[in-house]
Amino acid sequence: THHSSMSPEEFISRIMEAEPPEIYLMEDLKKPFTQASMMMSLTNLADKELVLMISWAKKIPGFVELSLADQIHLLKCCWLEILMLGLIWRSVDHPGKLIFSPDFKLNREEGQCVEGIMEIFDMLLAATSRFRELKLQREEYVCLKAMILLNSNLCTSSPQTAEELESRNKLLRLLDSVIDALVWAISKLGLSTQQQTLRLGHLTMLLSHIRHVSNKGMDHLSTMKRKNVVLVYDLLLEMLDANMTGG
């Protein structure tokens, strides 16, 4: 079924099925952390998650119909935001903690061992508290994640060729489907019409906060790499270099 003919309920059920499995770091964590050991664990986990993220994106109805160039651009623009929203979702029921994976959980204070990371941890914890206050539902979470992916490159590229224009139009229709799905998810919560509108506004406004933290995180990771605190390799290196050179 094409996404344009799916009901919002059907669309949500497809993106719920696309959710990646729980991922484990699978390392013996030696505490206390050093700056290098914590950065290594964080980047190892990110690298594993990135591979699953590609698979997740491909399962979002309509994504693989976009041009390959658009698929690449979207993923390279939003990967850290997607990782951060996943982290926020896993941490939402654990105040003061960041649940990177079931076997890699950090308290705020543990961020002290990595220069400059505490500020990012605090921003992530603040976003997590806000989602906790709003009692974010799983259906809403999956819609927000798809919105981050599809919206990530919208204002930084302008289509030149007919093919690019076609892909751009497909992207806009796909965003319509995701927004419809989010509106539908909110409508299931038993709120008044006005409260539903406000909730939609509050949830989507949080995305700008996530973009901001992601930019901070990207700068931080680039600095850590430049200072040789951590070796960045494989897919993560490709994504990071893409971000450093591609803007």
Add this chain to the structure above:
Amino acid sequence: TSLKEKHKILHQLLQNSTSPVDLA
């Protein structure tokens, strides 16, 4: 072509039908 070269792994994963779990 440069986009494909710059993002070899990403490009491969997007085009590959093999389970990314196997590739990981």
